[in-house]
Structure formats: structure tokens, C-alpha cells
Amino acid sequence: MFSVYRVFLVLFVTLAAAASEVFATKHEVTWDVSTDFKSWESGRTFKVGDQLEFKYSSSMHSVLELSGEKEYKSCDTGTSVNSMNGGNDVVKLTKPGTRYFACGTMGHCDQGMKLKIKTVAANGAGSSADSPSSSSTSPTSEEDTPSSSSTASSTTPTSAAQATQFLAAMSLALTSIIIGLLNIFV
Numbered sequence: 001m002f003s004v005y006r007v008f009l010v011l012f013v014t015l016a017a018a019a020s021e022v023f024a025t026k027h028e029v030t031w032d033v034s035t036d037f038k039s040w041e042s043g044r045t046f047k048v049g050d051q052l053e054f055k056y057s058s059s060m061h062s063v064l065e066l067s068g069e070k071e072y073k074s075c076d077t078g079t080s081v082n083s084m085n086g087g088n089d090v091v092k093l094t095k096p097g098t099r100y101f102a103c104g105t106m107g108h109c110d111q112g113m114k115l116k117i118k119t120v121a122a123n124g125a126g127s128s129a130d131s132p133s134s135s136s137t138s139p140t141s142e143e144d145t146p147s148s149s150s151t152a153s154s155t156t157p158t159s160a161a162q163a164t165q166f167l168a169a170m171s172l173a174l175t176s177i178i179i180g181l182l183n184i185f186v
């Protein structure tokens with residue numbers, strides 16, 4: 001009987017892990033002097049596990065990660081902690097906190113080509129203790145908006161996210177039932 005319980009526990013943990021994978025969002029950044037990064041950033045939530053994807057022409061721009069707030073404010077790119085120039089650079093948000101990015105091309109940062117990202121701890125999606133409904137940062141708000149690049153798909157198609165949410169809810173319900181039955185029979 002105990003082994004049955006374990007099987008379902010493993011199943012549930014696996015599903016929860018899969019759900020947290022799907023809930024991770026890839027935030028596509030149109031890395032250009034004409035983008036209003038402040039409003040782009042303010043409309044989004046960045047969670048641990050999410051990714052930034054900087055898309056740009058590598059002959060025009062680059063991506064520097066700046067060391068702090070002071071460097072960000074003054075566009076001091078001299079002490080950058082990381083530099084990328086692939087034109088399609090992915091940055092993983094691995095922990096809560098603030099990170100700063102700027103273009104390395106002369107003058108671009110001063111023209112507003114800089115980005116400040118506040119990452120928050122991922123909520124309930126990955127934790128089996130939380131109910132799935134509490135972890136619903138609504139899928140529609142996480143969709144990438146640029147319509148021109150709709151083929152470069154985000155990692156969270158709405159339907160898949162909803163399906164996974166449903167699965168997570170189902171597995172939680174199933175686990176509750178199993179545990180309830182085990183309590184009766186054992």
C-alpha cells in the first residue's frame with residue numbers, strides 16, 4: 001500500500017516540475033533605440049526561471065550587463081560584468097534581484113537603450129504545497145506581444161499553459177483522493 005502512495009507522490013512531483021517549466025516565460029526584447037524599455041518592462045513580471053531574449057542586429061548593437069544601479073543611471077559601460085553580441089542573446093533569470101543591461105554602441109545607452117529587470121521569486125507553480133489556482137499569473141498577460149515576430153514562438157503558448165494548469169489541478173485532486181483513500185484503508 002505504501003508503494004502505491006509513493007508512485008502517486010512521484011507522479012505528482014513530476015507533473016508539478018513540468019508545470020513550472022511551462023510557466024517559465026521567455027521575454028523577447030526588441031533591442032533597439034526606438035523601443036520604450038521602461039513601459040515594456042513595467043507591463044511584465046519577471047520570475048526566477050524566466051529568460052530574456054535580446055533580438056537585434058549584431059552589426060548595430062550589443063548587450064552589456066552592467067554591474068549596478070549607479071552604472072545603469074550614468075550609462076557607465078566600462079565596468080560591465082558580461083558582454084554579448086550574437087544578435088539573439090538569451091539571459092536566464094536565475095535568482096531574485098535587479099539586473100541592468102545596456103547597449104555597448106556609443107551613445108545608444110544615453111538615448112535610452114538600457115533595461116532594468118527586477119526578478120521576483122517564482123510563485124507556487126513549482127511548489128507542491130500551493131494550490132495551482134494561486135499560482136495563476138494569467139497566461140494571457142505573459143504572452144509576448146510583438147506581432148511581427150510571432151513565428152519566433154514564446155515558450156508558453158497559452159493553450160499549453162492552460163492545459164498544464166488543468167493537469168496540475170487534476171493531479172492535485174487525484175493525489176488528495178488517493179491520500180484520503182489510503183487514510184481510510186490503512
Ligand SMILES: [Cu+2]
Pocket residue numbers: 033060061062103104105108113
Ligand atoms: Cu545599440
